[in-house]
């Protein structure tokens with residue numbers, strides 16, 4: 001089979017890479033340091049945080065094989081497996097060689113219900129427990145491969161042109177992308193229907209990015225670390241009892257410095273001459 005040949009080629013490439021690493025250790029370590037720094041890669045469902053993933057993944061390719069050979073990937077006309085979502089990084093991909101990733105505009109993740117790519121992972125780099133729901137069943141909706149971000153300036157829905165291509169493509173329609181109605185003050189008689197991504201529900205599958213009609217997608221998936229900000233623990237949502245609970249449970253940390261040992265009046269009166 002074609003993929004077996006590709007797989008043999010891949011294993012051969014990997015072995016060659018390891019051999020080169022032994023011979024040219026310094027060159028290789030410099031290269032892997034630079035590829036480790038690539039923050040924009042999208043990994044398979046259930047992947048550990050990037051740094052831990054790179055340590056855990058043994059580059060066996062079983063996830064990519066399972067993705068290509070999944071039942072839902074059979075071409076109805078030829079009866080053969082089509083190209084899979086997951087690719088294994090090769091030299092020149094600016095990623096750690098042999099690690100799986102995907103590019104939504106080429107092939108997005110189809111959010112297979114049985115998630116065949118994950119249980120086959122022998123190393124725990126794809127963490128099955130993170131994808132279990134309350135019933136202890138594998139649930140692709142729990143995956144967090146990335147977050148879709150809308151670039152308002154190039155999204156034509158924000159210009160007032162009717163387009164809901166991303167909304168329609170989303171497997172979590174009305175959950176991960178919702179449409180928000182807004183009056184168009186420019187024309188006074190039309191409405192905007194704006195795609196809004198819900199960050200707690202979006203899995204980062206990239207189906208919206210692939211479906212986007214603009215020349216370069218106006219909606220695109222970024223890894224969570226890149227797409228999301230962080231308010232910091234000292235900001236509390238007063239209207240959210242869970243957030244208040246979080247702060248209530250926090251342990252105070254007091255740092256004593258030479259200055260803080262002094263009485264506040266001593267401090268305020270320092271260097272004052274009467």
Ligand code: SF4
Nearest residue numbers: 067085109110112117
């Ligand atoms: S869930 Fe996505 S990555 Fe996994 S097998 Fe299906 S299409 Fe491939």
Ligand code: SF4
Nearest residue numbers: 057058060061063121
């Ligand atoms: S199956 Fe797991 S260990 Fe093997 S390449 Fe995929 S992520 Fe890495």
Ligand code: SF4
Nearest residue numbers: 170202203205206208
């Ligand atoms: S990446 Fe796009 S299509 Fe996939 S869940 Fe998020 S919003 Fe929906």
